[in-house]
Amino acid sequence: MGVSRGAQLSVIVPTFNEVDNVEEIIERVRRVLHEIRWEIIFVDDDSPDGTADKVKSIAMLDPQIRCIKRIGRRGLSSACIEGMMSSSADYLAVMDGDLQHDESLLSTMIDIISKEDVELVVGTRYMEGGGVGDWDKKRQMSSRWATQLSQKLLGVSLKDPMSGFFMIKRHAFESCVGNLSSMGFKILLDIVASAPKPLVFKEVAFQFRERHAGESKLDQRVIWDYFLLLIDKKLGSHIPASLISFGIIGSIGVLVHLSILGFCLNVFSLLFTSAQICAVLGAMFFNFYLNNLLTYRDQKLSGFDFYLGLIKFVLTCSVGAVANVGVASFIYKGYGYWVFSGMAGILVGVVWNYVATSLVVWPKKRPKINA
Ligand SMILES: Nc1nc2c(ncn2[C@@H]2O[C@H](COP(=O)(O)OP(=O)(O)OP(=O)(O)O)[C@@H](O)[C@H]2O)c(=O)[nH]1
Ligand SMILES: [Mg+2]
Structure with a gap:
């Protein structure tokens, strides 16, 4: 068999109308990842601003960049899952496409996950050194409250299960995939609550930054999706x-x-x-x-x-x-x-x-x- 040339790390980036962030995110990831073969998989839900076209024009010249374009579909969690399912790398990272997640942490995460006995490394805003940037009081309170609710209801021990920034071993992700609810925005919570046995994890602090370009897709419906996810997890997916x-x-x-x-x-x-x-x-x-x-x-x-x-x-x-x-x-x-x-x-x-x-x-x- 020849020497393996495939990516060891896939960075999954869900996107909806993030065209002005694409180039910047690729350049920043390129700057921080050196000693590993990596790829970025953008999963775009047919953004009207042409995000997928932009990614594909870069991908034509750079095999480290891939694009999955979904049509007639929406959803952050399901986009991440489909991106992860398309990867054959040993390690999978999920990161937002608006540069709010500190990409320099990717090298720390890969160091930990490849050298230590952990299956999941989570970028955490709620530990020393981390933070939520310029969030107003209301958003801070609802995030804290949602965190505590999922910790109590689903027995999740992560400090920041609402984080969308993490790295996981592919085999660990694949062990949960059949149980995932795939709804809403909270993909990390879905994964940890779907694992057949608790995932061994480590947390690293990061500061949630301001969005680089474009607009937030977060709205009040996220709250509804969050409650449905909790109910779905509690009822064991017996009822849709x-x-x-x-x-x-x-x-x-x-x-x-x-x-x-x-x-x-x-x-x-x-x-x-x-x-x-x-x-x-x-x-x-x-x-x-x-x-x-x-x-x-x-x-x-x-x-x-x-x-x-x-x-x-x-x-x-x-x-x-x-x-x-x-x-x-x-x-x-x-x-x-x-x-x-x-x-x-x-x-x-x-x-x-x-x-x-x-x-x-x-x-x-x-x-x-x-x-
Ligand atoms: N594929 C896909 N990506 C999405 C969808 N909704 C949001 N995203 C992406 O998911 C990431 C997070 O969405 P944001 O709107 O930034 O949500 P947020 O970071 O929690 O909220 P803000 O702090 O207000 O930005 C971004 O890269 C979005 O482009 C969707 O329906 N489909
Ligand atoms: Mg954002």
Whole structure:
């Protein structure tokens, strides 16, 4: 067999609209990694700013640079996972594409992971020497709170499980990959909580820097994804996270329904049937809007598709309502327990609505090739 020429370290960089950071990140990584064969794998979700084209134009001249372009997909965690799965290197690092992670730490990490008996090295903001830069109080508090929650709930002992900067041995990553939830932004938390046995880790401090160029993709929906990840990990993936999300939104929808009903009856003095119709339509709109925003954010409908989706949602859920009433009445006639009958109807309705709307309203898109 010939001498191995493949990369020993793959640095996975998830990107969405990071075109002005690509060259800088490559140059900075090149400056810090000397005694190892490395490659950078950019995983881009078809950024409108042409990030993937930029990476590919560099990759044409430099085999150390690779690009995975995903179409009709979004998601930081799933992008990192696909990047890592495409690597045959012994060591995998994950680093943001906006230069907020201190790339000089890569050489420290590779030193540790290749010489010591550890499977994972984590860049940590919450230990001496580390920090979160110029974050405002609100962001600092929510990050601390999310950290403590995952430590308590999932028994994670990392100081900074929310960090997106780490290096892991490929065999250790591959031992977890079948259990990953692959949702949201928190890929490190997903990995450590999915490991069949606790990963041996070491932490190194780093200062979270300011973004080099471009804009943050962080928004309030990250919080929802984070809770779904926690629930998914706790329930052992027996129930799809999207069904949990659908169910939670539906439960809040019941409160919305009752509020509209009460409002229409007491404030507008509508007849009960008219008030109930308003409440049903209001709750359906609420459910559609939030599911479009949160449960199916990767396939979010907008513009004309939003209104078309709303009509399909209302029609599909109407069938669910008929099934709900039918099943509940059937069981009630047979056994007479109203709570049990009602619950059975709700269960059938929710499952129908979830399955049918995922097929009819938010079907998995066939990718549109822009290039
Ligand atoms: N492939 C892919 N990458 C993403 C997606 N969302 C974010 N990213 C990338 O993930 C990295 C982290 O995203 P940021 O928006 O910088 O999030 P953050 O660093 O937690 O937040 P800020 O401090 O506000 O920048 C960046 O390189 C983004 O380009 C996505 O949906 N798909
Ligand atoms: Mg960032």
